[in-house]
Amino acid sequence: MKPQPITIIGGGLVGALASMFFAKRGFDVTVLERRGDMRKAKVEAGRSINLALTSRGLKALTEVGLADEALKLAIPARGRMLHDAEGNTTFVPYGQKDDEVIYSISRGELNKLLLSKAGEYDNVTMRFNQKLEACDIDNGQYQFLDTEANQSHTVDAPVTVATDGAWSAVRKTMLSTVQNFNYAQSFEAHGYKELTIPAGPNGEYQIEKEALHIWPRASFMLMALPNLGGSFTVTLYLAYEGVQSFAALDSKEAVQAFFEKEFPDATALMPDLAEQFFANPTGALATIRCAPWRVGGKVMLLGDASHAIVPFFGQGMNSGFEDCSALGELLDSESDWATLFEKLEAERKPNAEAIADLALENFVEMRDTVADAKFQLKKEIGFELEKRYPGQFIPRYAMVVFHPEIPYAEAKRRGDEQEIVLNELSRGISSLHQVNWELADQLMQQHRAA
């Protein structure tokens, strides 16, 4: 594609990254962001403080030369640390290889890094405090309110990438102006609340540092990811209504009692639990799907704006970064915006659908089956099959998280097939030694044939 001016609406993680995919190819890029410059201000607290950075996100960061710097901000987690109701722990590794780890990273710090690095390009202009007020997509005219100057102005933006997040204002315009626009926003019956386990008196991590901690309790769960500096961000996922619910936790006493009963070890590390609980907002969990993602060659939605998902596979940011990788490849091969946007949607939409479904399924796995003996056995059989049939059998989790060369849609399809094998091999047995490996051979041959 011949370099020309590009407008990016939204300077969050995906918008900041996308700007560099354009800038390094010689495009002049203007990024307009609703909030102030987060490099100068404090990040809003209480929502999605840290994220899991995994191979698909790292691949995109590598393409703009930022993977190493991003990893300096991150802490590896080598597996899940399961906490039972008595405070006993079991460690379950994510994979069998040393590099099969995920990285806990601060959303704010990573976003600042991306903005700083984007700002180093001469051909990237960033404008903050720009609230989108109206879009005339057909004519490429976008009206913004400069919230500092309190003045409206119109931006001429014939080619626009909208990375303005799950509640995208550009998508909202498309919802009311694009004929036959398919749209769905679907909320879970669970919300979430972020809390903090502080660092110990000497700045030490009070629970295992290199792990994603889970307190699975079937209908709800607690999770914790490490931060730089010794603290953990803890997230409670809980139904809004019912016996065990946010509605029932209506007093400090109720919160304290609930946590002490369900998560005694975590509770002991949060002396100000009840204060935190009522100071922090309760977040909602939504899946957003739409089609088309674009209007001709004029505007294209990417990242959460076109495919917001629930966080249970840690792939929201990673899938948005993968959008940028795909965009980069098409910028090198296409010469027409309408075709480029069409191909980008054709490539990314099935994968966005797949990871949306996988993330919903993983919520059940994390809060429920992860603590189950059958689940553990199937995990062990999966690892053994991976050793015996290298390249042919790759556990579903590994395909999604450690194998960016396997698209999400393929990972879902292969994972569904493998699940049949795992169910067959684990039927009626209770340990890995009892597996019928001849049957495994047969099943894997059928699998190969299919």
Added chain:
Amino acid sequence: MKPQPITIIGGGLVGALASMFFAKRGFDVTVLERRGDMRKAKVEAGRSINLALTSRGLKALTEVGLADEALKLAIPARGRMLHDAEGNTTFVPYGQKDDEVIYSISRGELNKLLLSKAGEYDNVTMRFNQKLEACDIDNGQYQFLDTEANQSHTVDAPVTVATDGAWSAVRKTMLSTVQNFNYAQSFEAHGYKELTIPAGPNGEYQIEKEALHIWPRASFMLMALPNLGGSFTVTLYLAYEGVQSFAALDSKEAVQAFFEKEFPDATALMPDLAEQFFANPTGALATIRCAPWRVGGKVMLLGDASHAIVPFFGQGMNSGFEDCSALGELLDSESDWATLFEKLEAERKPNAEAIADLALENFVEMRDTVADAKFQLKKEIGFELEKRYPGQFIPRYAMVVFHPEIPYAEAKRRGDEQEIVLNELSRGISSLHQVNWELADQLMQQHRAA
């Protein structure tokens, strides 16, 4: 419920009917309608000119004493008349009983009847040309533009029923103001175009009057329903894009050639086919789902506003009228709006979901399998099972269309179970005489046990 002022936004079929359910119980009702009074003006042409009125709709009309008058505007259709590509026809009855018919009725004439009858109640006020501009649902304040006077005014409406249709303005406000509002609008790849077969020279019907005519062509179809006065409203359902599509019908010659090849008998009856084709709009087919349908005891969406469906089961209006029946029952038993609205949604939402799914399934049946020998055989076996197991086996179509005492959700569930029986009994045979009735006995016993 103690009578009190009620506001109804939208004076279409469902709004006009709902007003009478309130009025006959002593409520003061104000109906505000965006369009002019259709009793005085010409109805917009080219869209949904006629509808199928069936038992659920008739039940609701009976409850306000209007069934007989409505039926005077209607023409019974006793079955489907299938037209093949050579113009040969086959008649397939809807049911085995004399009263198992559907009624073709003009949307406009029925709407006018409902408005006239609602207007006869002293406690119903109707205001036309009232365009909803803004809703403050929490405070029960709705701002309307009087499009005749070109003046805005605010209506105090603490208890509101919104029957403002598939593109409901009230629902749009809920989408942006109600927390965790679930919403999906999903369009088919097919659009539709309405055409007319005129009455013959002496006002006669040029094809069988008492039938729903179908020209099933697998990926597309033509349909015709009789009007009073001898004409038929014909609807083409066709993909937007592809080899056989609206996009391909880009000239009068292309339209004429396509119709002559696919629907020769119908084409012969439409001398001005190509003119009609380009004069009439192409309509879209959408399914709309949302939740919740209400905000506390303040406002409730009913009819298409909460559950717009595709027309292939002829149940859009009927399901909306059934909403009114359910509303009426709850008005007699409840004393609190929040509870009434909650119960109404709990009762109607699963049925709205079921008929939305059934209508989508029926599109495939109508355009594709209806002309298939296997489908015909299963239909015959179903009728025979209905005779042999009265009350226990009722064909799915009959449950939906002729049995209002069976909720849509139950009809869908039982229909799915029965489909297994029909598939089993029709396997490997080609006529009713070959059915293994002992197997049928076994299957029906299993069915009863389940």
